[in-house]
Amino acid sequence: MSGQKRSKHTLRAYSTQAASAVLAGAIAFGGAGTAFAETAVTPSATSTTTTQTAAAASSIFSDVKTGFWAEKHIYKLASQGIVVGNNGLFRPGDSVTQQEAVLMALRFMKLQDNVDSATDVVLPTNFEVNNYYKPYVVLAFQSGLLDKTAEMAADNLKTSWGARKASREWVAELLIRALGKTSQAAAAAGETTGFADDSKVSANKRGYINAAVDLGLANGLDGNRFDPQGAVTRAQLATFFSRAEAHSTVQPDNTVSGTVSALKDGKLTLYRGGSNSTYNLTAATAYFTSASETRISLNEIQPYTKVTVIGATYNAAYVELTDPVQQIESVEGTFAKVTPGVIWIDSPSGYDQYSYDENTVFADVNDAVINASAVTAGSKIKLTRETYSGTRKVVKLQVTSGIVNKTASGTIQGIDTAGKKITFKNAAGTIESFSWEDGTTLFSSQNAVLQPADLRTNSAVNYTVRNNILTSVEVTSATERTVQGYIVELTDSTIVYKKSDGTREVKLLAASPAIVIPNVTNPAAADLIADTVGGDNVQLTLNSSDQVTKIEVTSRQIEQYTGATVVAYNTKTQLLTFTDSSNKAHVVLLNASTKLAYDGAASPTLAGIASRLTEGRKVDVNSVGDRALSVESTTKYSGTVASLNATARTLVLKLTNGQSLTLPYPLTVDYFGKAAASMADVAVNSQVTAVLAGNQDVISVLRVHTAVQLEITSLNSAANKLGVKWSGGTTELYTLTIPMTNDAGQTITISDLKVGGFINVKLDGSSPTSIQAVKVSSGQVAAVDAAAATLTVKDYTGTSQTFAAAGGVRVVRDGVTTTSLASVTTADRVEVRKDSDGVILVRVLTQLSKVFSRIDAGNNELQVKRATLNDSYRYVMAANVYIHQGDTTLSVQSLKENDNIILYFNNDVVVEIVKQ
Template sequence: MRKRILCGILTLSIAATAPFSAFAATVRQFGDVNAMMMEYRPIMKLSAQGTIKGREDGNFGPTDPVKQLEALVMVQRFFGMENTAIATANLLTAETEKKFGGNVPAWGKGYLVTAVNQNLLDAGEYFPWHQGATRAWVARLLVRLLNKEQEAQSRMSATLSFADANLIPASLRGHIAIASDLGLIRGRENGCFDPNGIVTRGEMAIFLDRTERKMDQLPPGINEATFISGRDAILSVLGEGNLLSSLSLDTNARIFGAEKAVTLSDLNPQDKIRYIKDGDKVVYLEVVQGSGQSANVLRGEVIASLPEQGLLTLKDDTGKPFTYSLAASVSVMNLSGQKLSTSQVGPGSKAQLRLNNEGKIAEILLESVGQQGLQGTIIDINLTAKLLVLSDGANHYSSYYLGDSATVEYNGKRFASLEDLAKGDMVSVEVDGSYVVNKIILQKPKSTVTVKGTVSLISKDSRLVTIKGDDGQLYAFELPETTALQFSDGTSAAIENLYLQDAVTVQLESGAVKKLVIVRAGNTKGLTGKIASIDTSRRLLIVKDSRDRLQSYEIKDPVILDIEGNSNPTISNLGIDTSIEFELNTDNKITYIKSKNTIEGVVTRVDADRHLITLRDTTGAEKIYTVETNAEYQIFRRSGEDLDDVDVDDRVKARVSGDKITRIQVHTQLTGEIIDKTSERIYIKDMDDYERSYTVNSSLKLTVPNITKPSLSDVTVRQWAVVSYWGDEPYQIAVQTPVAGEVTGVDTGRDKLVIRQYDGSSRTVETASRFKVDKGGTTSYGLSVISVGDRIQAFADDQNRIMRAFVASKVSGKIDGINRTTKDIYIGTTVGYIIDSNTIITLNGVRKNFDDIQQKQSATIYYTSGYKAIEVTLSN
């Protein structure tokens, strides 16, 4: 009884309060919170992050008790679940609400639903939301937030050293053991845990701050970096991928080091920091791991480098030179974290130097390399892959990445853009230490070139044309949409007017085709349009061109007719609205008509009883067609189709004879995994586990991301692809790049996921109607099995909706085997985890390759079915 009296505290009765306001704009200074309070820093932090906010009177109320529902809201806002909670508020049924104590405030309903979905609450447990949150209950909440419920269950019989251990509920002993071991909630000064004590707002801030330090990933809004230097409210830091970036401090920013408020000048190089921004300003910053180094950092331009003598001369911002000796173990690193040698720090380089206690250079951070020799002729520039290849003319080549903000200049003036550069241009480049181009200076553009010859090969779909020049050489050109095409009489032309054996003149500027002239009159060949009216008796044809202009022509007798699907065509086979291509003689009479009796459009209405269908073409115009009673229908994976199987919004190709449709092919897509390939064929298993094979040829186009003219050698097994069909005929196989990364948000109400991709960007994706997800060997439908923190690999349809997702399993341990031939790694199993080109490998936040993985190295592997690794995190 004595222990119970000493350890007990008075339980306060709390009136219902309004909800917290998440995502506060800035850090506030509360009237009842000061820097001497132990909860001062956590309150400032959670205020900046938006988890908690003060009262309307300007106070925070650090000693005010917290209700269970308020604590639940704090935890979910802290981890970025607020949008999901708001979206799921209508899913709280009356029966479930009754179990939760009834009369739950409207602002808290969604948080209860989300708490159950995220396993923070048990589905059937009694939850007195209006009662004070006890220390024991909050311990369980925080342990579950860290995904340590199973570990807590295994320690339910743990011996607790607290003086009031007999007061701790048996069902919470494991949670309190975990929370105590992790330092989330510590015992009182009197040796008691005080399990029934009500948590205050100030204590809740402290507990959440401690929990964050134990998380595998940072809560939304909190970022981590390595501090390099700071001056005039500007910080230089190494952020994600060890890339240098700058941060601007808000004038009222709170800075903390070792649990106390400090200034920018108190930060040391290599300090690990976490920070919160409001817009583009840092409003909160804390040191989470000090480096122990003194802030003896210089920055400037290298004007002399003598590595043999161990000397380096730096010019600071004022132009004053400084010469320093290199320490025996000097470390050189570029902005991507790559280790370099001192010989690579040449004149013109921008660098940061850290001096040791002897005044010698201990570390060099190379921001950019010197510009000597960084020029040449563009051999290749690929804007999709962001790659630039230069040649110095002596068979020496250098490759660079194009930075996202790279600029182009010509004679000191701003040049248009990267799109204006071309192969053959003479340029110089400015790059940083990781070979990323920041600026390109155009020294001399490639001269304008004229090529004359005849067309020997043409692909109108891909706009590629091969010219046999008058010099006997073959030239291949791509004709961008911006290329000016015209006939030699000055009239405008289109690529559809270009034919084999046409004589042409091609003008190139900066390596790109600016103009192509077809050496013939523009009013005789290659005219196109739609038939607006036809008079077979008087042999008159009225044609509507692409601008809806009408022109009347007389049809020569005889006329050459080429009508698709008709071996013995006559003029009567031509129908209204039929698309045609025709030629004229010198008397302006039609001598040749080619008719494509296939039209393409989107179905807007179907009347199967009257055999009518309405199609909308690419211009937006709609037309009603009669469908023949014996018309042919093709819908992939269907048999015995008829007009009832054609739906509104279907894309279709229809064959027209006169004014009637005789065949309809519906556009469909199949998604699947590439399971095998040969030199000509590709094998795909679809989402129903049905295997199909395809022969890639001129009628079945293959597309691969970032590759202009792909072949099957560019395709690898285990990639996913979308096969597009017109009816039963496949016409395209598009290899997909998966959406991969960490799940940071799940909105089951709106069928949306938020994924932090491995390139650092965040992407919100919507699921398709037949969305399937594989997790732990089980296939499910819907988002309910996906949780925040899951690693995921997903594949989208042509509307960027996720159709199939694979949630990775996780394994950790020391690598006890590596097969460098098959690229497998082993952790305590005879089955290897497969590493491929899509696997993300990191060590201390820096991207690595398969060859960097070492035996006995600690690793965490996220993998999908077949032991395919999508992420490998290494540690020393």
């Protein structure tokens, strides 16, 4: 074999493309279920039929489950009568005997009816074949499917010829002979196969293997092996012959290919050779695509696409989409008129005429079916014509622009403020879009004038269209919407805000509206700034009753000074003079509306704070111009550690408003999980709160902000306490005033958590500020792509979830941690969650192979047989332990003594039992 030939074979041996992987699933047959790439088929938007509905087709063989790797090929050949089952079973994993393979090959070649069953068949005594198969074996010799010299050679008759398991190399020859490609095999007989185990290939089979490779039908196993003597299963042989049909000139009588000319009312009409044939579609019809191994739905097959249909008496058993591109073309123009059988379109030279028939669909601008007479002259239309028959018949006339005048009700589906267009779903369920013009459209809700940006999808509306233009949209039942402005006045029940156009509106507050202020932890309504000039710019979320459910500060118009130094305060003029962190002086006026805070006073007053505004004192001041909105005695600073100076024992703190303060080292450091924390534990860029002593000159404690993930060890709803642990120890968290949410952000309580679960906790020092439950997924690895850093896990309910580990991953197996998914396989069971920093944590569950003994129902224990006296034999089972054999779920009673089982453990509890 030349170097060029060897190189070609070697490359094919490592190919993973389905088009060249026949022998990976049919001759090489190792791990065939993973050798095929799935190709998605997207329905075309030009479909003119109603959506088809059909029950999911069930398998014709009870032991070939939906999703089985060879399901498509078994279903296809069974529909053609090339493979058959026994008592509803196909036995896909059984090895194929040579006599069985011969019968399948004869059916594949459509020669089975040529057998002479009336004459007694006589074969050499030492050529043993089952009596049923003898006539077929004789026919195989007569038709050249079998080589008499090779098959009846003395070395080939040491065991029963017919009952012998068909080997990979023998099946390769059988297929090449069935395809009539023996001359190609003969031409390649003198060349090596290029596989690492070429020396094990029989000399008279080398040409057939080479021919299978050259036809793109075969590749090798791991390590560039062919394993020529390996046995072939029934599923693998079915796959082999199914794919070989692409190279065969023989087509089964019940198999036809063509273009779908109609698809409606549970029937598929197929155009081929100038005529149409109609097939019934039933719940048993299976749908596949030539580009994929997995099933598709009927809705993925569109009119005017190319398909192959297998079925007798016009009942389709199998439909395969061979080309998803619709065989159509479009013509656009201006509609003039319609007469019986003819559509007239304006053209520069007069009229263009297009024929139509009773199957042509006429549709308005919203794709609703109309009568041909309803199309008005002057409307812009698009004609869709088929291109597969040569007649180019019009299959659909779509009005693209007509005259619409109406008032309707429906729901908003989409809003394009830039394009000035709204998409509605009307009461009849039709989707339609209309544009508005500036100054002519009135948007309203409960007598309130709205802007287009105030509208929200899914809101119920009444809308009016005049000459194709929206003239009004009235919201009758809204979902949440938002409005913007700045706060003028805020009470316990109302908020007054000024909009960008200068008008004011008042809204009622819902019970406990959410408050969001950037860089403010656990903000409350008291933290909002209301002022006729400098109030907070906010976005208000309104519910369907027009009540405010959320207030989010988008920006602040005020000047903020944190830790300013008092120069003087004049009680008569109420003028406060202070310097900021840059030593720049400012003067502001305090009045009765200035918000005050000092020493935790419940009712602070100007007189009360005056005695504290002495020279050198630190205050936090918010002002608009020369007017003070708030003055508070400084008790703490919050921000980011910008730098540390261990020699001078100072730190630079950058505040949230951009100020930088140089502060002395604190007396103590409060750092969660560190019993005796010091400044050596505090890193630059740490988020901290510096709590000041009473004299404001000393930081009494520096609280370091952290986010940690903790495991729950105990729950005490009555005392509002959570017991937690981490690698460094255990503690209790008091949760009464701490907001708690699930992974979706919804509010939860302690009763929604469980021991053994995980929570993400944000802390200010040792004090939690928020708690979020962590979602944990457990189950079997369905797919893993280490290069793309994705992992798909199928849980014990059958639900699959894909995790993207672009932010990092840690895999723990048997106590060893790695940072790549490369070690994870589809045989693993795992527990997956996200760490507090977003890294995906994958814990591979422990597994043991055991021999089943009994179930102790009283203690919910599984007992197994010991291999040695030191072996454990009792294991606690989870309440919802998943017991199965393959894809079949089993009851615990179905386990019998001496069954071989595999156990999977999560925290020493059996969560899955696999019966072998």
